[in-house]
Amino acid sequence: MNKVMFNLKNEKIPRATITRLALYVQQLEALEQKGEKVISSEKLAQECGVNPSQIRKDLAYFGEFGVRGVGYYIYELKEAIKKSLGLDRVWNVVLVGVGNLGRALLRHNVLRKRGFVIVGAFDCDPFKIGEEVAGLEVFCSSTLPDKIQELNAEIGIITTPPERAQRAANYLIKGGIKGIVNFAPTRISAPENIVVEYVDFINHLFSTAFQISLNQSKGLYI
Amino acid sequence: MNKVMFNLKNEKIPRATITRLALYVQQLEALEQKGEKVISSEKLAQECGVNPSQIRKDLAYFGEFGVRGVGYYIYELKEAIKKSLGLDRVWNVVLVGVGNLGRALLRHNVLRKRGFVIVGAFDCDPFKIGEEVAGLEVFCSSTLPDKIQELNAEIGIITTPPERAQRAANYLIKGGIKGIVNFAPTRISAPENIVVEYVDFINHLFSTAFQISLNQSKGLYI
DNA sequence: ATGATAGTGTGAAATTTTTAACAAATACTT
DNA sequence: AAGTATTTGTTAAAAATTTCACACTATCAT
Known part of the structure; x- marks a missing residue:
């Protein structure tokens, strides 16, 4: 782990x-x-x-x-x-999964401010392909392997539903991605030399709920 | 920490x-x-x-x-x-800051599926107040203290810009919130008995970039 | 039944991470 | 210029966490 x-x-x-x-x-x-x-x-x-x-x-x-x-x-x-930390340069990032969370990240300028530029957005939903979000055209996920090369991307963000995360990862890996940041609540498997990080904010809600429960059982709120 | x-x-x-x-x-x-x-x-x-x-x-x-x-x-x-973990029940949550990320969370059904129901959305931008997002009317942040009581909320999610996070926290605390999950990239101060959790996905991008840099310096990619 | 196999719960050992303590280095004061 | 204040970098100690190892319990096959 x-x-x-x-x-x-x-x-x-x-x-x-x-x-x-x-x-x-x-x-x-x-x-x-x-x-x-x-x-x-x-x-x-x-x-x-x-x-x-x-x-x-x-x-x-x-x-x-x-x-x-x-x-x-x-x-x-x-x-x-x-x-x-290797943050003295710009990192090109592609994002797979243009749902609510994906859109939020695409529009979020904190990423850019920290040197992570999203250079490509991908989805497998035909209704989303071709759409423009935050100045980027959404492409079909299956084109990822080529596009990653073309866009010179090193990091992939996965914001698909969990059941499609592994497939997204496979496309990214095929395209030669070096690192994956997975927001989908599921583990993914990847070769050893590919960095995989999991972002799971549900954890923090769990942890908060747990600590509140404990505080409550200590009578801290009444 | x-x-x-x-x-x-x-x-x-x-x-x-x-x-x-x-x-x-x-x-x-x-x-x-x-x-x-x-x-x-x-x-x-x-x-x-x-x-x-x-x-x-x-x-x-x-x-x-x-x-x-x-x-x-x-x-x-x-x-x-x-x-x-105290997750055998529903937790009522209020969200402050209806920006990109806030909207994404409001529409994200993973939260609900895990027993966290967002029962109120708040913002201080007059243009956003009154708007409806994911079936919730956006209220003015200053009404939080009353609304938290009314809605019986125990957890507050902060998705404001960092410079407004502390003010949001103050409203939440005033309303008697028990825990805060802060997505804004800044520390906030709160009384001892209030649980504060920080969600900072930039960390994960930093960490990914760093690990890739290391791998690179080991010649793992060529 | 009995033996073989699988798999938990747990105390002890190993490892990792954090904290404390202090020598070394700088600046400020007289 | 010498003495005092700070505050780092680092070694050693303490604390926390993870892993190991194995006694103990259940199931399955014979």
Whole structure:
């Protein structure tokens, strides 16, 4: 389940570290907008709700970005993290499954702002093929193998219903995709060298419901 | 960051366990649909991509649901997990922020299928107020405190832009919400007894990009 | 019945991840 | 220029989580 990742020194990097680094980038950008220039691991930790040592440890996997006695220069740290994560460039993305969620992602400009540009939209529904969504023409899913090459896409987003997710994945794989982000609530199988990530926000509702139930049983609400 | 949860015996339950339990439910439902009746931890582990012991350990937090030498009866296990997580009932949910993502969630029937019913939609944009989305009238966010009571909602979903997330949270809290699932890419602050979960799918794109970069540096694609 | 096979539940071991502690480095003050 | 404040990077300790290993229970075949 938890694929292990390595940095260039071949140390194992916890998956949780990657998630937190993304969080740090987020916070650093917010701080930048406020006009801040420097921040300590202690302050940043506070903002992110984590332990200061953890931040320093997380960063240490990739290098030394701070100045002792001073802290971290916000802009430079942000850039350093992004570079470490391979986010210092644009990633071309194709999306399969132009349903409600697919449309939302196509129109969502957060992706673009973070360097992920959706360059192609695909669906297998004849009624959707040919339609234009967010400036993109929807193509037939079966054309994916060719289109991926043509569009130079490296990442595929799957937003189909679960029963069609594996087929979508197969098309993506056939086209030589390198990574898949699957929003459909089902596992998919893919060769070892293809990165597969699952996004499942139902989890978070489950978890919220569970924690509320616990709080309730402790009488925290009455 | 990782809030610790407890079961009724007051053991700490890892957050990761909850996430996996949600995954198990998903797989069990798929198996049920295929007409399967019984499954072993080994087989289920395979389906979920985890270790069999882990499944048994996860379940042990809540009770003994299996039969030695036999395995787990799928329907009963699924129900038992759902009950353990407090998912054996309907949860009323309100949604704040009727943008692209908000609309997608409002129309998404997966939520309803899992027992989360969106009973109210809110936004602060006068152009959106009064509009009808997925059979719900959009109300002004400032009416949240009253409406939450009225609608008997316990969970709030935030799908506003990040700069308005905290204000949305404040309305929700004022209305006596018990849990918040925040899709906006920003942290929010709330009293201790209110459960806050963050959904951030950009993380998954970051993580995918990073892993691809690593694979690339290992020459895995050429 | 009895033996063989399958498979859970669980305590102990191994691993991973987080937190604490502190030496080393910088800046600021006098 | 020396002393004090900070705050990083890193090693060591602590805590949490995962995996192993196996006793124990059920089923099936003979």
